[in-house]
Amino acid sequence: MTNPASNDAAIAKEIAKDLGLKGFGAAQYAICLKGVVWREALRFLHQRERFVSALVRPLVWLFIFAAGFRSVLGVSIIPPYDTYVLYDVYITPGLMAMIQLFNGMQSSLSMVYDREMGNMRTLLVSPFPRWFLLTSKLVAGVAVSLLQVYAFLLVAYFWEIEPPSPWGYLTLAPALILSGLMFGALGMLLSSLIKQLENFAGVMNFVIFPMFFTSSALYPLWRVREGSPWLAFACELNPFTHAVELIRFAFYEQINPFALAVVLSAAIVFLAAAIRAYDPSRGMLVRREGL
């Protein structure tokens, strides 16, 4: 199978032709982003069990947990609510955030550990800049989390949980995009940092549950403060709390500026840290001996 010398010359010519710098144009960046989002959506639609569990999890909380506490826990009038609300109305924004937190952890970590093993390699060997690839992956995860949240809200609608006006569904979207980015970036950061969390159960125990319970998702902060000022303080430090409040206000067509600032900053910090963690020369992959 040796190449004859004449063949070599032809090859040399062809290679020389290809050696010019090409770079990528904006259209090609768009193709790449579209491709990553499209694949994530396809995967999500093909994995029916993932879709079902993403929907069932918050619905269990809503139908069983919240229904049980409905009469026990009344929520007093706190913004953005201008009247007494039932407990299941109060808990809904927290459940939306929970959907996104699960999705953010799942889409990043499964890429590294689960049966998707190796797909992070496929992504990172693309010639596009790494920050762009990671951000595209995040955007794809956020798109899927939006699908999940709105599917949940559709079911919740029939449980008579709805925003004061249909506009709430629209004003909700930017808040969800922002919180989705924050959770996705956090998941991506964790996927690069933590080698020991080899399975999702570990992430549930050490990330998802603490974040979810130490927040304003299940009970208003003033109520927590009555019980334990320290716990309330921990809740205020938890970015999940602010994502929940951002979503809660957006669902009522309002902006919570403080929550917005916290979620935006946290998203930027997590994303920057994730991009750095995946940096070929300064990142964590070297220390971990690869993926």
Add this chain to the structure above:
Amino acid sequence: MTSVTPERHNGVAAALEVEGVSHSYGRRKALDNVSFSVGPGRFAVLLGLNGAGKSTLFSLITRLFAAQSGAICIFNWDVSRAPGEALRRLGVVFQARTLDLDLSISQNLAYHAALHGIGGREAKQRAREVLEQVEMADRADDKARDLSGGQIRRVEIARALLHRPKMLLLDEPTVGLDIRARADILLHVRGLVAGEGISVLWATHLIDEIEASDDVLVLHRGQLIDKGNVGEVASRAGAADIGAAFAKLTGAGRAEDAR
């Protein structure tokens, strides 16, 4: 500068040039001053036992992470300084199966095309071409899950060719395949070298995948202990054939490694 086959370069940049690359994980040295090059249109076998440093070398060439010292160039594009230009000229088949099993073959290829900025009709056209090259065109709409191990490998090779790289990297591509599928994969890749002048770096620990005309790079405990064409390496080791030479150089039992 060291080169496996300098006379074959014809004044053109080597397809792959690895120059003085060292890399450590903490105190453990995974690669120690490794230098070699793969000329255009050459089939180079990276021969090493498990733990020799093959995976680290592949991680560095594909820029999963950067080498602590030394340089790696693909057609003269430095992987660290111009990663985009280097990576777009490189096709990779990873050891782990990386097709998306839930998606169809053509969906998998479309995703890869997008990762190289190729979309729309162009992507479809290329997918058809590369699938024909590996004789999988009739399976384009099947889910990856329904393919055999050998067929998945063939599709992965097609995928690696989609952006028309002139340098192909394959990390133990025949692991887990039966004898026929192994021979089939080898035949396809060797066909690419002979027919299209693609350069190949083929990592393996299986001696019987080597042919007399190949270049051989023997990696052992992070060091490149010999390189050259098959005959040279065998005679330098004072062995009758490359299998005996590999066993002698690495101290590995011939029987278990030569299969």
